[in-house]
Amino acid sequence: MSGTLSTPRVRVPRSARPGEVVEIRTLIEHPMETGLRQEGGRTVPRDMLTRMVVRVNGEVALQAELRNGSAANPFHVFFLRIERASELEFSFTDERGRTARSTARIALA
Amino acid sequence: MNPSVTRRTALGALVLVALPWPVLAQEDALAAAIREQVGDAAVEEGGIALRVPTVAENGGQVPVTVVVDSPQTAAEHVTAIHLFATRNPTPGVASFRLTPLLARAEVQTRIRLAEDQRIVAVAQFSDGRVRRAAAEIRVTTGGCLS
Numbered sequence: 001m002s003g004t005l006s007t008p009r010v011r012v013p014r015s016a017r018p019g020e021v022v023e024i025r026t027l028i029e030h031p032m033e034t035g036l037r038q039e040g041g042r043t044v045p046r047d048m049l050t051r052m053v054v055r056v057n058g059e060v061a062l063q064a065e066l067r068n069g070s071a072a073n074p075f076h077v078f079f080l081r082i083e084r085a086s087e088l089e090f091s092f093t094d095e096r097g098r099t100a101r102s103t104a105r106i107a108l109a
Numbered sequence: 110m111n112p113s114v115t116r117r118t119a120l121g122a123l124v125l126v127a128l129p130w131p132v133l134a135q136e137d138a139l140a141a142a143i144r145e146q147v148g149d150a151a152v153e154e155g156g157i158a159l160r161v162p163t164v165a166e167n168g169g170q171v172p173v174t175v176v177v178d179s180p181q182t183a184a185e186h187v188t189a190i191h192l193f194a195t196r197n198p199t200p201g202v203a204s205f206r207l208t209p210l211l212a213r214a215e216v217q218t219r220i221r222l223a224e225d226q227r228i229v230a231v232a233q234f235s236d237g238r239v240r241r242a243a244a245e246i247r248v249t250t251g252g253c254l255s
Binding site: 006071073 | 194197206208
């Protein structure tokens with residue numbers, strides 16, 4: 001598998017009123033290997049997503065440690081309270097140390 | 110003494126010992142996994158809504174919503190939500206570290222389940238309290254080998 005991961009897809013509103021609660025959705029495609037699959041008589045080493053970090057204006061808002069029971073292309077939904085114009089950064093890391101990042105911006109309405 | 114009776118008694122004893130073993134082993138693994146995350150804190154029931162489908166057609170993508178009863182302010186908020194599966198090869202599913210930047214102590218995710226089982230959500234609060242909730246899910250197609 002190649003050395004890069006696909007960019008995580010995020011759904012974020014473009015603007016919000018101060019104090020408004022907004023719904024954030026994230027989806028990342030990842031070529032998960034369970035570590036159980038055999039190929040040519042050999043076991044393909046396990047490779048799963050291990051971490052998701054969501055930063056708002058540089059500050060960590062949500063962090064996830066994904067373990068064995070997480071789905072292959074995980075979809076997450078959570079809620080942020082927006083007080084000011086915000087820069088959001090989403091990053092994912094897998095067991096090979098590859099990372100995928102995407103950013104979004106919420107302006108004040 | 111009649112030898113066949115002793116043999117039957119011995120077999121019966123064996124069956125009694127053998128039956129609860131896998132169940133106990135799972136409970137041990139679950140308890141150990143929970144302890145690893147929350148330490149020795151007392152775990153109370155309730156205060157968490159764990160929304161899952163009753164039947165999951167695809168065990169590889171089971172939607173799970175955890176909503177914890179918390180105002181999510183700087184003074185009082187949920188610091189972590191942990192998910193565990195009781196009958197997967199390993200009980201750990203995911204841990205979410207929350208902050209007061211989140212408006213609600215709510216997370217939706219997708220998990221993989223090998224077979225019919227109970228899943229457990231454990232929430233840690235900023236004041237050190239720990240609460241848990243559980244839900245049963247029936248799985249039509251297991252999601253571990255796909």
